[in-house]
Amino acid sequence: MKEKDLLFFQPLWRRLAVTLFCAGWASWEWLNGQTLWGLIVSGITLYCYWTLFHTFEPRREPD
Template sequence: MALKENDLKWFRPLWRRVAVAAFLLLWLGWELFYTKDTFWAVLVGAALVYVAWNFFYNFPKEQPNDALPPAGSADDENRQDP
């Protein structure tokens, strides 16, 4: 499941993604070592895997604003297509 545009904007800062992952990691540790509740440990572990995949591995890279010239610039006007 891909993240929506609003979610991408909100999670763009790295600290927010790390905070969510750290919270889930702490919760998983709580469930595994203190409560020993297997159901919640599996549920939180699955959420942590989902977050790791979408927030760190599959998260779109931010494109710099100066990578592409603005539309209608001098480069576009002087270019001749064969």
Template sequence: MALGDNNHPFFRPLWRRVLLVAFCAGWALVELLVVGDSTWAIMIGIVAAYAAWTFLITYQTAPAEPARKD
């Protein structure tokens, strides 16, 4: 079940997908360790886990469009 357009060209480079997952995981750690709010840490941790599943584990790159010959 996809919540958005996972095949958007923005997400094609691996580094962007890894950065997105790392940012969400880091945010969850900040919420837990710095702020001390375990509720938000759990919610953002779930977002990080879903992002990892969607963008790293099950991500399928869309085939590139063939060049047109005119």
């Protein structure tokens, strides 16, 4: 991720909002029988989780 992206996603609520939005969208596609879009958006959701939670390192304020 670029530095400006890391600054935008520092607050936890933004990371949660983006990931939950993608999960909701994926659920909507699966419930409506849109398998291709369900797979695509599920992949985006997994990428959001991986990037924004699993490997994300919040910036530390210098002491």
